[in-house]
Amino acid sequence: MNPSLTCSCPAHSPMRPVALAEGLLAVQCDDCHGMLMDMDDWRAWKAGDASRVPQAVDDEVIEVFDATAVRHCPECQRLMQRLRMSAGPDFRVDRCVACQNLWFDQGEWRAIVSRGLAGRLDEMLSDGWQRRLQTEVVREARVAALRRRYGDVCIDELDRIRAWLDTQPHRDELLALLRAD
Incomplete structure (x- = not known):
């Protein structure tokens, strides 16, 4: 130096x-x-x-x-x-x-x-670290906007459901069932 x-x-x-x-x-x-x-x-x-x-x-x-x-x-x-x-x-x-x-x-x-x-x-x-941080910033902004629109109770319930789905061995099948009419 x-x-x-x-x-x-x-x-x-x-x-x-x-x-x-x-x-x-x-x-x-x-x-x-x-x-x-x-x-x-x-x-x-x-x-x-x-x-x-x-x-x-x-x-x-x-x-x-x-x-x-x-x-x-x-x-x-x-x-x-x-x-x-x-x-x-x-x-x-x-x-x-x-x-x-x-x-x-x-x-x-x-x-x-x-x-x-x-x-x-x-x-x-x-670049990888910087991309991950940018993705995290965008996600946090999106969640904050959804909390303002739908409320904390709704988003907290979605977080609980997401955490439960992450533990399920047939996660994709369960998601498809939720999306079905």
Whole structure:
């Protein structure tokens, strides 16, 4: 990681080296507290010693500041891609496709570590992970709309029936019977 980078935040502060974990370095802006990490450094760190990868911390509540604007990569100045880390209104990590750098807004790295996901960045940044999250977001919006239209009692009953159907060995036959006139 180039230690002479300047942040793309309005202050354009110089970035200084910082340790994200034992043996994993990044650079951080003292003004916005964002951090830039090279994915090659992360891959080498992950491959080095699996016991160094931090584990989940259940009781830790972390405040995350997630910038909504698209960010320019501090290294190459290209626009970074914003990728979801979960389906909720959680936060997004910025990735420079060209440089393979990740940008963590204030609190995002700690939130990833606290959830036990620090060793799964490649998976979380993959197209498959991002598609699953998008599908989950769409499904949650659809269920919320149906709850508004038909009420919680109706949707809760459907959830109960769905759970029961999932345990039945002849599920498809039972569904066909329900659909028959």
